Amino acid sequence: MSEGTQAGRRTGGRPTMNDVARLAGVGLKTVSRVVNGEPRVSQAMAERVRAAIEALGYSPHEGARLLRRGQTACVGLLLEDVANPFYSALAGAVEQVARANGFLLFTASSEEDAEQERELALAFCARRVDGLVIVPAATADHRYLKPEIDAGVVAVFVDRPAVGIAADAVLADNVGGTRTAVVHLLRQGHRRIGFIADAAEIFTAAQRLRGYRDELVDSGLPFDESLVAMGHPEPHFVHAALDSMLAGPEPVTALIAGNNRATVAVLRDLSTRPQQPALVGFDDFELADLLNPGVTVIAHDPVALGKTAADLLFRRLQGYRGPVQTIEIATRLVPRGSGEIPR
Amino acid sequence: MSEGTQAGRRTGGRPTMNDVARLAGVGLKTVSRVVNGEPRVSQAMAERVRAAIEALGYSPHEGARLLRRGQTACVGLLLEDVANPFYSALAGAVEQVARANGFLLFTASSEEDAEQERELALAFCARRVDGLVIVPAATADHRYLKPEIDAGVVAVFVDRPAVGIAADAVLADNVGGTRTAVVHLLRQGHRRIGFIADAAEIFTAAQRLRGYRDELVDSGLPFDESLVAMGHPEPHFVHAALDSMLAGPEPVTALIAGNNRATVAVLRDLSTRPQQPALVGFDDFELADLLNPGVTVIAHDPVALGKTAADLLFRRLQGYRGPVQTIEIATRLVPRGSGEIPR
DNA sequence: GATATGCTAGATAACGTTGTCACGTCACTG
């Protein structure tokens, strides 16, 4: 009784399978069998082992198990910012699917920084996650993931597509969404429609701009660059943009805001002005209906986006070998008043 | 050249340190030394090893490394629901601190279910996270964590305290917050103040009720149970509660809503009614200032909550052995109009 | 009663790392 008769003194003093085996007076593998519910174990042995497990408070070391097994039952989720309600809803959906599949989820935010995205994604891979769900940062190039994907990591991109590699993506119908917004405003009689969105390097912003421009042009209207402002939707930026769009002989009578951040920034700025142009925002947001007037939006469903991406990821993890695919999730117009202000 | 001269065919075909050693014609340990930047390696060796690493596209297996090292550099974050903006802000803060410390973060939602919380927390522990940040589910009893904590896992509770064990906690000043709200409404002349909050099993709801009751009583006013409604803030529930509080000979002239969910539910319901009682909500929320009238709130800072908890966690992980502590984060009244409606 | 069969149990070798140790080699010292 010189050294530990109880739990080993190793990793934080936790008992190991070996400790259990010693205490129960059985072989290591027998404990393993009991822990994993393998069939060929006698009643008596199983009982002894279970008693020893109980006595020691043993719980298996998942890390060691998975090292041996060669997979981790972990998925990494990389997004721009968990604190953004749009992404947190998406994260919730991914998390649910992961949990349903018995996987644990790593989460991290790239803060729209390509280098940070890369670091985090590779950190996940170093932990040997089985799969990745990624909302790419604006200027990211995903060739860095090539070796990881070749090594078996499954990557699914959400909200924005991968750049430089072929990979599954689940996107919103950004072009269709803004087209719908433009059509809606044109029907109300608007002819001068401004567009305020995130920086043009951001995929969704660029796509939404395309929808805006295409629909205008298809409707026989001019595409006027001076009515477009793209950049990080900070108060200053939005204020300046609105100053310019609302001034002059032909001010805009309607606005399209390119995402939830931009919409909120526009609303906040408009609340200090006499003019109240019509407004359609991309992305729905809580309380949009309670504002006065309610904010008309192009809603798309972050939960559907996240769930679809995660489902696809797990299909692939379960062996599905179909070709790389891009899934587009529909958007829908939710008229609430702000987009229905007549000219 | 019969078998793999290139990368091994093991775990998903990834090259291992052994493969690198073989290719470079050096010992295993030398590769390890180069990878970890240990000092005593000759220039020439290091170069050979680096070339082999490059050629093979080797990246070290963090799981194996950490198994050997006995710690995982992972923290688990368990909250009620990532999709709730309050918690996602908190999550963002925890994530930042984790990242700054070189840790990765597991995230999971208990969905306010004690059993699910337990399962997830234990799943984190089975992965041998070094620490846990937990927002407890309503009726949870945390004695299940005792063995884990004894084994060295550091647990810090946020927003709600641990039950059944002594553990660090970072809480908002819930009692003080509602006391402030009551004082504020009393000053406006209100005497019939309703209180609508989450179910009483939830710590914060109970504390906020206490603040409400204590302040009323201290001010010499009766505590009237019929003005209190506690339950899951669903539309039906809130509607019924308001029906009852706003009816009769002495309707409430002011309301306190116990959290962001309740505030939104109340606002939504009130928007369909002629009466517009004064309202103070607990928790600030985006757009509160843009509603008409702006919503007066007791703001507390989820980011501060999360950051403080995470900082404490890492202090402990770095060896700090001070006594268990409870940190209270101040709240502050943000008057915006809805609480200033005179009787 | 001897052999074939089935089942349980445990030794042993992995998984991919790092820590410990022992072994050269070389320059420096007395």
Place this chain on the structure above:
DNA sequence: CAGTGACGTGACAACGTTATCTAGCATATC
């Protein structure tokens, strides 16, 4: 010129599991 370090290197065991394989033993078969 032998003795002493310091330095560079690699064998080997460990971390806590699981997979493979073999041994033991009881039962079934002829």
